[in-house]
Amino acid sequence: xxxxxxxxxxQVTQMGQEVILRCVPISNHLYxxxxxxxxxxxxxxxVSFYNNEISEKSEIFDDQFSVERPDGSNFTLKIRxxxxxxxxxxxxASSTRGGEKLFFGSGTQLSVL
Amino acid sequence: xxxxxxxxxxxxxxxxxxxSMNCTSSSIFNTWLWYKQEPGEGPVLLIALYKAGELTSNGxxxxxxxxxxxxxxxxxxxxxxxxxxxxxxxxxxxxxEKLTFGTGTRLTIIP
Numbered sequence: 001x002x003x004x005x006x007x008x009x010x011q012v013t014q015m016g017q018e019v020i021l022r023c024v025p026i027s028n029h030l031y032x033x034x035x036x037x038x039x040x041x042x043x044x045x046x047v048s049f050y051n052n053e054i055s056e057k058s059e060i061f062d063d064q065f066s067v068e069r070p071d072g073s074n075f076t077l078k079i080r081x082x083x084x085x086x087x088x089x090x091x092x093a094s095s096t097r098g099g100e101k102l103f104f105g106s107g108t109q110l111s112v113l
Numbered sequence: 114x115x116x117x118x119x120x121x122x123x124x125x126x127x128x129x130x131x132x133s134m135n136c137t138s139s140s141i142f143n144t145w146l147w148y149k150q151e152p153g154e155g156p157v158l159l160i161a162l163y164k165a166g167e168l169t170s171n172g173x174x175x176x177x178x179x180x181x182x183x184x185x186x187x188x189x190x191x192x193x194x195x196x197x198x199x200x201x202x203x204x205x206x207x208x209x210e211k212l213t214f215g216t217g218t219r220l221t222i223i224p
Contacts, residue, residue, distance in 0.1 A: 004155075031210065043156060043201065045211040056210050091155045098210040100144055104155035 002026045004105035021077045023092030033093040115140040117215035132189040134218040141182040142204030151198045
């Protein structure tokens with residue numbers, strides 16, 4: 001069964017450092033997303049991406065965040081200068097239609113020290 | 114912003130019992146989804162609901178989309194140990210791509 005894959009599974013970084021989280025969405029999906037989940041809390045929307053541009057973003061997704069689809073298979077989330085409060089599990093997701101039946105990856109646990 | 118409130122927050126049940134949880138919102142949603150999350154994993158889609166009043170089953174799971182499009186319930190029949198996890202409802206507003214997730218119901222099964 002096709003799945004969304006994310007790397008790395010864990011990332012530890014120092015505050016102020018840049019991190020790039022990587023995702024390979026399901027191959028025939030057209031919509032891509034990043035969500036995050038702070039420990040013990042609900043899953044929160046960050047950004048949606050379609051047709052090589054951001055289609056929607058939340059207030060969490062400020063200027064420190066960016067997304068890119070550098071080739072036909074990868075979808076990345078970059079945090080330019082990490083803060084302690086960026087520590088969370090980051091989930092990539094993809095779907096064939098906007099907002100419907102999202103399939104999630106296993107996540108990248110980001111720890112900012 | 115839109116919020117989805119789930120109840121109960123947690124459940125402790127005996128194996129074999131039926132489970133019922135629900136989700137309510139002050140806003141109307143176009144699509145309603147139920148996900149299950151296990152520790153260290155991403156949410157896994159269980160059931161998707163598209164029409165008001167729709168009742169859909171997936172094995173031992175049954176979910177219904179409320180007539181007002183502001184609520185949904187999920188039932189699990191004859192629970193088994195692998196049903197343990199956190200169950201999230203998620204709603205997609207009309208004309209919007211983001212999913213708003215509920216607060217989650219943590220299910221624990223006592224052998």
